[in-house]
Amino acid sequence: MTKSNTGMVDPQESAAKELKTYALGFAASVLLTGVAFAAAISDLPAVWKVGIICLAALLQIVAHLRNFLHLSFSGGQSREDLLLVLFSVTLLAIMAGGTWYIMADLGGRMHEKGMMPHEASP
Amino acid sequence: MSASTSPIVGKLDWTVTPYTDLLHQVNSSTIVGAGAASVLVLGAVAGGAVLTWMRWWGPLYRNWLTSADAKKIGIMYIALALVMLARGIIEGFVMRAHQATALGTLTEPESGLVAPDHFAQLFSTHGTIMIFFVAMPLLIGLINFVLPQQLGARDMAFPVLNQVSLGLTAAGAGLVMISLLIGKFGTGGWTMYPPYTGIQYSPGEGVDYWLWAILISGMGSTLTGMNFAVTIFKSRAPGMNFMRMPLFCWTSLCVAIMLIYAMPALTVSSAMLALDRYAGFHFFTNEAGGNMMNYANIFWMFGHPEVYILILPAFGVFSEISSTFSGKKLYGYTSLVIASMSIAVISFTVWLHHFFTMGQSAGVNIAFGIATMIIGIPTGVKIYDWMATLWRGRVRITAPIVYLTGFFLLFVIGGLSGIILANPSIDYQVHNSTFLVAHFHNVIIPGVLYGMLAGIHYWFPKAFGFRLDERWGRRTALLFVGGFVFTFMPLYVLGLMGMPRRSPTFQNPDFLPWMYVASFGAVLMLGALASLVWTFWTSYRNRAALAVPGGDPWNGATLEWSTPAPVPKWTFARIPEVKARDDWGETKRAGDPWKAPEGYDDIEMPADTPHGLLIAGAAFALGFAMVWHIWWLAALGFLAIPALLAWRGMKVIEPRIIPAAEVEEADRRFRATVASLAPATRADEESERNRGRPDLAEFAG
Incomplete structure (x- = not known):
């Protein structure tokens, strides 16, 4: 039975693309987490540290929404x-x-x- | 509790039970403590014995604990909530009994049934249980049972996730329960404000029990919210557009939104407090730049949407029953939808009114005071809509209508006292007094409790195939109304007389008469609880006479009444094509509503799995181990959860297919049964003649 308004896609066709998206998102997330930790350890002034961590967090949210939750405009x-x-x-x-x-x-x-x-x- | 931490059993030893306290000193407080622990132990032993004696372990495991069916999960949620409700009401009774004997004198400033520390544990567990393990499971259970049926869906969007949510909630409830026997619960009230609940002032396991119960069950509630939202957006029957959804679905959608956005705030504040306690962080401490006021801020960012999470499903239930039991269409459907959604959004803008007196400037207080008064408006709209629905209808005074009437009378008073408290300058006078206690009980009991019990009464035949006894249902409702009035109206007076909330003792003899009235009310509440249990029992014994195989005992208008009672596991033999709002009612109006569908298909159902049970076990082990610093078990529990997820992710899981022939046979049998039943008129609704096939000529909804 077809499901209305679910937007289901053929699993075979999109599997490879899916995997690539997930891998990209995972790599971006690890990188951004690393940046946050690096900023915390570094000798930068506190305002810079907080700014960098906030920016990394926001970018990571975007990466999660795009690559893991398939949000798109x-x-x-x-x-x-x-x-x-x-x-x-x-x-x-x-x-x-x-x-x-x-x-x-x-x-x-x-x-x-x-x-x-x-x-x-x- | 031992001073050193053993690597194997952590801080556990033989002195942590209330029996040790009883051995040290025999007084009313230790007797109450040991008695409560004994009730828990005896209850568990008796439950286990009954299950063994009746050989129910197998059926319990196969048919319930491993089921991914939203209807069964809903029923299990409600069963959990009713067990916890019993404990919550008994604790309330003990607190009332204590305060009625708590008049201190100069020579003996502390008196009363229980010790002050024990009293503090009582109000902390009472609040925690009633909010997180009674109200939440009641409403989540009811939504789980009703929502897919009203939407014309077979199940929730994520049935196994649903099972996991139930498991996490049960694990949290288990932690609170086991604190009766092993160790003590926290004494910081249900909100557990630091710095009092920080490690410096509250060492020991009490606050940790609360933290882990909240962290674990909160996670379950967040997941539930997502499940509800996706179900409503993606699993509606064809033709069921948003403005055709029954109002209960709308309020469920509001609840889902609020669960998703509000529960993380609670998880964050609890996790921060846990880091303070376990890892030496300084989020909420006095020193090292900590700020305990931010705890109140984050906690109530969750806490205020939470009270609307609690009340909105009740509003949904009242919308359904006011329409059904007055035989009329719901008045002002669109305005109710707009009001519900407005409440859902505005509820995120008022949280500061829970801490008006924390010290911020008047301008901030005024901003949130105004927002608080604004949120009263959509609620008022709803009350008028329900009254207009009843107006000139053929109202049958069934148990749900008694609850609805009690709700009208009492909830409006509670709402008005809320508007009074929304004024910061008045709040300064009565905050932290029993006036506040009276106010929030006055909205939560008539709102949530009456609403949920009315809903249980209303949908019970759909779940089990027989109605609940109306006479005992009404008696229970009246006892809950009377119990409420006698218990909490005196607290308004006491609050205005200046009695602080949560005080284990008082010195003003003028308080005493009101205390006695409140204790009488608490006796009525106990009576109501007993009457509720008796309603279930007597209805179960008379189930043959109360059976409604036709499935539509109240002449309803929404989709769930089109199916047999008890509803089969696949719910609909064929997913309905929805053509109107109140589709089942329109079908009745068009003539023969019980016409068989043209064909039957194989039905795909989620396979049973112990996944939720295993995750619940791991989560409980994690929580218990963290409370008692049993690090090896905590690590094991913590790693088991992702391991279980990965294990399930790697398995190939085949859904269960129910062949079309089986569906067809069951459906034809149902339709033959309906055809053989004599239609029951409105006047016969409470009699044995009501077999679940209503007289269509009387349908006016």
Whole structure:
């Protein structure tokens, strides 16, 4: 029986391509994780370290979504995928932005000197 | 607990059971503790004995524990929830009994049934159990049972993942249960705020029990959310577009979205606390740049969507029963859909109202206070919609309708006290008092508990083939309503009189009369629990008289009522072609709804597998070993889970094929049965004449 709106593909045909996508995603993820660790160990200033780790994390999210979760903005499901990404980004922005808003306010009320914990300690 | 860690049994030794405490000192507190442990041990022994005596181990394993059928998984979730509910209600009763005897004097400041530390364990386990191991499994179980049937799907999108989710939830519940016998549970309340729950102030196993129960079961809930979402998006029957879905499916979709986005926040906050406790991190400590306020922030980022995860399925149930039992179409379908989705999104913007008093400036509090008041609006829309559905309908006062009425009366009061608390300046006055305790019980009991019990009553015949006894169902409902009113209304008064929540003792004798009223309410709650058990038992004994082989005992309008009761494992002999909202109702209106389909096909079902059971075992071993620092077992459990996944991934697994002939034979038998039944009118609904074939002339939904 055919399943409607599942977008199932022939397994034989796409197996090789699938495998390549997964391998690429895996390699990218390992590399980006390595970059994050390297940044943490390095002697860079703290702001740079945090920036690099955040960037590596974001890129890794993109790699996971593209290569493992088959998210794409072209093809049969592009509209659903776009809505999913927009919705997720909205909710994550609420959470991250809200945390920033609340914790920065609390920090200000406690006369915290900077956002970085080690700068605040004497 | 021993001071040193043994490499083989970790921190475990013979002094960790409550019996040791009883031997050291005999008083009411240690007797209660040892009694609870004994109930657990005796219950387990009795359960095992019954299973052995009746030779049920084999059937239990083959038909239930290894089944990947969403309907059976749903029933197992609900069974787990009811067991945990019994413990939760009894704990609530013990706490009420304690506080009724807890008036301290100058000479004896601490009195009462249990010791203060024991009391703290009671309110911590009560909260943890009621939220994570009663409310969540109840609603996830009900959705598992109902959702595929209402969508016209055979099963969930990922049946084996579903099994794993159940296993993880059960493993978490098992950890909480075993803390009765081995060691102690945490004393930090169900939220376990650091720094109190950090390693410095709470050494020992208590907080770890909570952490691992939450980490493991939380993972299960996240996976469940994904499963629900994919099922709703991908497994609907042909023609079942979104605006034709029954409202329960819509609220399930909202729940799925919230589970996916909210549960990870809980996993993150618990994992951070675990790192603090086990690995010397400083996320939430006082020193080294830690900030314990961020725990409250992340926890409630999960915690607030969670309360709507709990309430929305109940809203779905009330939408279904208000329509069915008043014989009318649901009023304001579109507005209910919009309201549900609005709640799902707005619920992510209000979390700060759980910690208004933490010290942020007034502007921040106001922003979240306003968001909190806004979320009351869609909920209000829903209440009006259900009342309008009942308006001028032919309402039958069945047990679900009694729950619905109790919900109307009490939930609105709870919602109003919530709007009061949404005002930060008022919250400053009553926060951390029993006013708050009264408020959240006032939304969760009439909302979640009544909704889920109404749903169980409503769909029970679909699961087991016979109705629940209406008279005992109504008595249970009334006892739960009365029990609620007497237990929690006094807590509003006590909170306004200034009684702090979670206090093991108090010195103001004015509190005492209200405490007695609340204890009477707790007795009623125990009575309601007993009455609930009796409802199941007496209905089981009268199952022949209450049988509804026709499958449609309430003259329903949604797809699940088109199948036999009990519903066969393949659910639909042929996947229906949906042509309208309330498709089964439209089919009834068009004439002969029980017409046989034109042909039958082989049906592909997921094969039974012990995969979920094995993963649950590994997860339980991991959690228990981490709690007691048994590192070799923890490593084993931790490695077993990916090993099991890889093992299953490498196996070739053939689905089970049910031949068309078998389906056809069963389906023809069902249709012959329906044809032989006399149609039952609305007036006969509660009598033995209701065999599950309603009088179509009366259908007006």
